[in-house]
Amino acid sequence: MGLFDSTRVLAGIALIVVGTLLFVPGILPSSAQIFTYALVPAAALVTIGTWLVGTSEGSPAV
Numbered sequence: 001m002g003l004f005d006s007t008r009v010l011a012g013i014a015l016i017v018v019g020t021l022l023f024v025p026g027i028l029p030s031s032a033q034i035f036t037y038a039l040v041p042a043a044a045l046v047t048i049g050t051w052l053v054g055t056s057e058g059s060p061a062v
Helices: 007-027 033-037 039-054
Strands: none
Touching: 007 033, 007 039, 033 039
8 A cells, every 4th residue: 555545645745735835925025914824824734734644544643
């Protein structure tokens, strides 16, 4: 069973990618205030995606 066989892993990877893309406009020096507000959902998406990938196996997460 490979890493990409589980839908839980694929959903986690997708959330990590989307969350990372949301970070990019907010970390630029001349970003607008709305992009600064996007950092909170971006951090939540990356956290949830990491949790999904980390707990996808039957063994305890490290």
